Amino acid sequence: MRTLLTAAVMLLLNSFIHAQDLPHYMNEAEKKAMENYVPPVFLTDDTNPPPTPVRTMAEWEEVQGIIVAWTSYTTIIRQIVDYAQDECLVFIVSTDSNSVKSFLTSGGVPLVNLKFVQASFNSVWCRDYGPWAVYSGVADSLKLVDWIYNRPRPLDDQVSVAFASYASLPIYQTTVAPNNLIATGGNFMVDGHGTGFSSRLIIDENPTQNETQINNIMNMYMGISRYIKMETLPYDQIHHIDMHMKLLDEETIMVGEYPAGVADGPQIELNLQYVLSNFQTCFGRPYKVVRIPMPPSASGQYPPNSSYYTYTNSVFINKTVIVPVYGLSQDSTALRIYREALPGYRIVGINASGMISALGAIHCITKEIGVFEPVFISHAKLLNTSSTATPYQVRAYAKSRSGIAGASLYWRTDTTQAYSAVAMTLSQDTFRASIPAQPLGTKVYYYISATSNSGRTVTKPITAPQGFMKFSIDNQTGVTGAQSIPAEYSLSQNYPNPFNPQTVITFNLGAKGNVTLKVYDALGREVSSPVNEVKEPGVHNVRFDASRISAGVYYYKLTAGEFTATKKMVVVK
Numbered sequence: 257m258r259t260l261l262t263a264a265v266m267l268l269l270n271s272f273i274h275a276q277d278l279p280h281y282m283n284e285a286e287k288k289a290m291e292n293y294v295p296p297v298f299l300t301d302d303t304n305p306p307p308t309p310v311r312t313m314a315e316w317e318e319v320q321g322i323i324v325a326w327t328s329y330t331t332i333i334r335q336i337v338d339y340a341q342d343e344c345l346v347f348i349v350s351t352d353s354n355s356v357k358s359f360l361t362s363g364g365v366p367l368v369n370l371k372f373v374q375a376s377f378n379s380v381w382c383r384d385y386g387p388w389a390v391y392s393g394v395a396d397s398l399k400l401v402d403w404i405y406n407r408p409r410p411l412d413d414q415v416s417v418a419f420a421s422y423a424s425l426p427i428y429q430t431t432v433a434p435n436n437l438i439a440t441g442g443n444f445m446v447d448g449h450g451t452g453f454s455s456r457l458i459i460d461e462n463p464t465q466n467e468t469q470i471n472n473i474m475n476m477y478m479g480i481s482r483y484i485k486m487e488t489l490p491y492d493q494i495h496h497i498d499m500h501m502k503l504l505d506e507e508t509i510m511v512g513e514y515p516a517g518v519a520d521g522p523q524i525e526l527n528l529q530y531v532l533s534n535f536q537t538c539f540g541r542p543y544k545v546v547r548i549p550m551p552p553s554a555s556g557q558y559p560p561n562s563s564y565y566t567y568t569n570s571v572f573i574n575k576t577v578i579v580p581v582y583g584l585s586q587d588s589t590a591l592r593i594y595r596e597a598l599p600g601y602r603i604v605g606i607n608a609s610g611m612i613s614a615l616g617a618i619h620c621i622t623k624e625i626g627v628f629e630p631v632f633i634s635h636a637k638l639l640n641t642s643s644t645a646t647p648y649q650v651r652a653y654a655k656s657r658s659g660i661a662g663a664s665l666y667w668r669t670d671t672t673q674a675y676s677a678v679a680m681t682l683s684q685d686t687f688r689a690s691i692p693a694q695p696l697g698t699k700v701y702y703y704i705s706a707t708s709n710s711g712r713t714v715t716k717p718i719t720a721p722q723g724f725m726k727f728s729i730d731n732q733t734g735v736t737g738a739q740s741i742p743a744e745y746s747l748s749q750n751y752p753n754p755f756n757p758q759t760v761i762t763f764n765l766g767a768k769g770n771v772t773l774k775v776y777d778a779l780g781r782e783v784s785s786p787v788n789e790v791k792e793p794g795v796h797n798v799r800f801d802a803s804r805i806s807a808g809v810y811y812y813k814l815t816a817g818e819f820t821a822t823k824k825m826v827v828v829k
Contacts, residue, residue, distance in 0.1 A: 277328045278379040280615040281493050282407060289408040295431050296410050303432040305476035306399055310390040312478045313626045314448030315572045316505060318714060319389075321345030321371070322573055323419065323623040326356050328380040329611045334363045336578060336622060339604055341369040343574040347422075347625070349373045349382065349415055375418035378409035381616060383498070384440040385409070386623035387416040387427060390478055395632040395655040400427040401477050403439040406461050423625070428477055437473045438462050442496035442620055447506045449538035449634065450481040453531075455488045457495040484535055486527040489520040491559035498619045500524055502568040504546065504597055505717075507537040507637070512550040512568050519550070519558040522752035526799070529751075529760040533797040539636035542795075546597045551586040554609075569608075569617035570594070573624070575719050580617035581605035600723020631656045631706050631714035633663075638700075638727040647690035648700070648727075652680070652716065654687055656708035665689040666721065667702035675721060680704075698729045747814045747821035750800070754826035757803035761786070763814050763821075765793045771816045773798060778809050791816075802827045 282290065297303070321344045324333050337360060340346050346369060350356050353372040360367060379385075384407070387400035400423075402416035420427035430437035438461045445453045452474060462470055467485075474480040488495040500512040500520065511528050514521030528545065537543055553562035567590040570579040579594055581587040587605060594603045608617040634653040641648065654660045660682070666675035680687035691700060703720035707713040717723045748762040761773065773787035783805055786798050800812070807829040813822040 280381055280620060286408050293408040295404045295413045297431055302428050305435065306428050308392050310392055310399060310479045311394050312388060312390045312446045314446055315624060316718065317448060318627050318630060318718060319344050319574060319624045320627045321347050321625050323347045323349060323382050323386050323625065324621060325377050325380050325382045326350040330359060332606060332608060332611060333621065334360055334365055335606045338365045339576055339578055340573050343576050345369050345371050347371045347373055349375050349377055351376060373419055373422045375415055376411045377415050378412045380621050382623045383442050383620045385412040385415055386441060387419055388478065389626035391630065395630045396657050398425060398626060398628050400425050402427055402429045403437050404431055406438045406440045430473055430477055435473050437470065440496065442498045445497060445503050447503060447538055449506060450479055451538055452480040452483045453497060454485050455495045455497050456485050457488055458485060484531060486530060487523060489523050491520050492564060494615050498569050499564055499566050500568055502570060507539065507541060508544045508546060510546045510548055510568055512566055513547040514550045514558065517752060525751055526758055526760060529797045529799065546593065548590055548593050549586050551582060551584050554584065563613045564615055565612055566617060569619040571619045571622045576602045576604065578618050579603060579605050580608035582609040583607055600717065600719030629657050629710060629712055631708050631712050633704055633706050633714060633716040635704055635716050637725045640728045640730060642731050644696055644729060645693055647693050649688060649690045652687050652704045653685055654706040655685060658708045658710040661707045661709045663687040663704060663706040665702060665704055667691045667700060669694060669698050669700055671701060694729050696729055699726055701726045745816055745819040747823060749823055750825045754828045756828045758799055758801050759825065761798045761800055761812060764795055765791055765816055767793050769817050774813050776811045
């Protein structure tokens with residue numbers, strides 16, 4: 257029963273109830289309506305935070321199903337249903353399940369693993385308005401969290417409540433002061449360990465809350481202890497980070513890459529360097545970066561002269577990853593990058609060219625719901641090592657609602673051979689086992705398996721044994737594929753260049769020592785000294801702000817021990 261439903265909302269309900277082809281962005285009428293929008297609130301809603309601390313699941317964790325809303329782009333959704341039902345349930349929000357079944361059958365899609373949620377809605381973009389799956393503690397009871405949708409689409413805003421009722425799950429909503437929060441799912445990513453990522457759209461759309469208050473709400477409702485926010489992009493009209501980046505695991509960021517100086521490329525790079533320079537993974541290590549092209553339109557155009565084509569707007573559905581493709585030559589490269597980055601996953605493409613003009617793709621129209629009893633495994637992947645004498649200890653934190661009955665380590669050095677299994681020993685929720693020392697040049701492939709007392713078994717990664725983690729025994733150290741300690745000193749060209757007002761300067765250090773980085777004008781006068789301190793060996797990124805100096809040619813010089821290097825950069829105004 258409605259307890260708060262203003263006349264304005266009632267008018268919106270009447271005007272939007274049949275408007276189910278709404279784009280991802282707000283039209284002019286919606287922008288005006290949003291100024292006075294009040295979301296619907298129900299007697300059954302719990303607007304308090306969960307009573308005990310929670311953990312928001314990561315997208316690559318095990319799901320019982322995904323949600324789709326049956327309206328626009330049904331040919332694309334039909335393909336999503338076809339792939340997804342191989343992995344889990346598909347919860348189809350619809351007003352007429354019979355017509356949905358007929359359309360699926362006409363396309364050769366079997367009617368298996370389907371659940372129909374009878375509810376009205378305004379649009380297809382359930383990523384943004386759908387519920388978030390959180391767990392009490394680490395891996396206890398499943399709960400749902402729902403924000404105020406950042407669109408004046410009240411039927412969409414009620415879908416999370418309708419799903420919670422259908423699934424008999426408790427739902428906690430950020431709809432009432434002082435914990436009112438406007439947010440959108442496409443602008444939020446989480447690593448499953450308490451770190452969240454968003455653009456600063458989350459700040460812009462909550463003028464009644466300061467950043468500290470927003471952080472507190474995210475912590476109380478979703479267990480986010482570290483909330484990383486990046487600048488919005490000039491040409492991305494909706495400012496959702498899933499249009500240009502994606503977390504592939506706890507330590508890997510996939511980021512869209514434009515040709516140098518094109519479209520949002522400069523700001524994306526600044527945002528990436530901001531993250532790499534200021535934050536480490538949940539395991540205290542540098543993030544690994546996987547770059548993937550941001551494709552042009554069929555006519556070769558980039559934003560703002562084309563739609564926002566993207567490959568990062570993909571979705572994990574257990575052991576399958578669905579990637580948007582567009583019938584472009586770059587599609588095969590994008591799928592190859594995914595397969596190389598995610599061994600063992602079934603990587604499939606669905607042509608999203610028919611919807612990308614609405615500023616959304618595959619991730620935008622799907623929403624995952626976690627299993628009722630997860631087996632959570634947290635493990636920091638083994639680093640490359642030069643050790644050939646000491647066994648390589650594998651540690652994994654494992655948790656389940658019913659408790660963990662046991663865990664095992666599986667390893668091999670040849671992908672054509674069987675894995676060797678080692679029982680792991682337990683100490684305070686952490687399981688340990690060792691891989692025997694190997695000779696130099698060996699590659700080791702391994703995975704972890706844990707079984708709950710209730711009999712549920714989950715592996716890390718979820719795709720094992722086909723998928724695996726790996727490390728090498730060689731002369732380098734560091735996260736596989738990530739930055740490692742360089743053998744030599746170097747100074748890279750700043751990016752972007754030319755720039756206004758900020759750029760990033762990257763340099764490598766071969767040893768610990770005092771470092772200076774100075775900026776000089778064309779006459780050789782020092783105008784800034786961004787670095788003058790002792791630095792550890794490794795890769796360093798420095799953001800330089802030129803807002804206080806005039807346009808022109810400048811030079812930056814790095815001095816570290818006996819190493820010096822100078823490069824030119826150009827400030828434009």
